[in-house]
Amino acid sequence: MVKTSPLAAFAWRALITLLYIFLLAPIIIVFVVSFDTRKYLAFPPESWSFGSYIAVLQNEAFISAFWRSLGLGTIVGIGAVAIGTLLSMALTRHKFRGEGAVNFLVIAPFIVPNIVLAVGLVLVLAAFKLLDSYIGIVIAHLGVTIPYTVRTVTMSLMSVDRRVEEAALVHGASPLQVFWRVTLPLIRPGIIAGGVIAFLISFDETTISLFIVSVKTSTLPTEIYRYLEYSTDPQIAALSVVLILISVAVVVVVEKLIGLRKAV
């Protein structure tokens, strides 16, 4: 190692600590403010309570938006991973004309900014009277999540030993049997990871949702955004803490179950 003076080492550590504080400041502050009892935004809290958490639980707009987001996220997660798995199978296991075009199509949504796609989605969904509808949100979220599921499942598929599949074929299994009994169990971590990522993206998605959603089908992120435009009281902090804990819980559970790091 390069020799370092104690002072320089201390300065370097102090710098890193400060940068970490800056990076984590909003999350820490949201956590602190969520226990404030006052109805308006101020710092530091004068007294501490779970009042904001109770207020969130009694806020029907938030609760119903939460269930809508959960339902939509689940549908999008399952749909995106099912469609993504089929696409990955085609792209990794078969050769066909137009393969390059399909390959481009599954990465193109990564390149286009969400806000640009959002305007296009407004136009298409409006033409089919699907603005502010559940089908509209699912369609919109599928477009931004399928590229992720294709990527995670493709990585799993590429790590599968092809000779296992060939052995099953040679011994008389049909392609469907091979997929169901051999390939699918082997790529299960990738499929679960893809589904979880798609769920989290849909659950958190705000940009596109704000364009295509109004009151009837408002999701939790759009409900929070609308609330913040008029008020900044600690209720939002309490709700934010709950959301952070949910995201962390999902990731930890999946990590424990299958090892997300291996799959992504």
Place this chain on the structure above:
Amino acid sequence: MTAVEKKTSRTLLLVLLLPGLLALGISFVAPMLWLLRASFSTSALGGGDGWTLDKYSEILTDPFYWRVAGNTLNYGVTVAIFAVILSYPIALFLARSTSKYRGILTALAIAPLLTSSVVRTYGWMVILGDRGVINSTLQWLTLTDAPLRLSNNQLGATIAMIEILMPYAILAMLSGFGRLNSQLEEAATMLGANRFKVFTRIILPLSLPGVITAALLVFVLAISGFITPRLMGGGRVFVLGTEVFQEATVTLNWPLAAALAVMLLVLFSSVIVVYRRALRALEA
């Protein structure tokens, strides 16, 4: 080549490809084509048979949109520069760390990505607001009489966006820092280079591709954002993102929103082209 490929039949391929092509067709290809069409549309809702360049000429002749475009570039560049400067030490630290806490520290650095940007923007409202963390502390220390204007303006929107995009910068740098090599640094030290020389001659050049990728990523995310500029800007920050949102959901001038979105996409693509040239020049 293999048994699997020989058995590929047209129906099997159709079953594998059709759902995906259909889903991406409706949710991505169709919206992009309609967006382009609507930006040339004569009717207010973006349909119609006529083609016109009206919206583009409206944008290009209105000084307001020139200011918005200039401000968007300014915003993207400022956020990118500061996000990269603030993320670089963290990424360097994580890339070189041999600590047993390295995993946890890496997770902490990118954990904010799990938190919605709306939530983190709210955190910055609490920190930078008139009665927020910074202003209450300054007043408590009796350093200021009136609150500093840190939110509801471009400054607040910039600070929040820098922090929100830092995890992306850190991730991009970490994956680009693979070429950093402690043996090279040791060799240089043994040959008499001081720490400053080791940094400028070895660490910096080797980490530059990662830095450029991070800067690009932050820039493109910053110029296409609208949630943070709107919430932190208090209606006083005008960037392309906020204007697209305004026209598409408030004013309901869809052809204008479409034209602005197309211009954003053009800006976006030209930056990526420049980036690829720069990276190739750097590697040559």
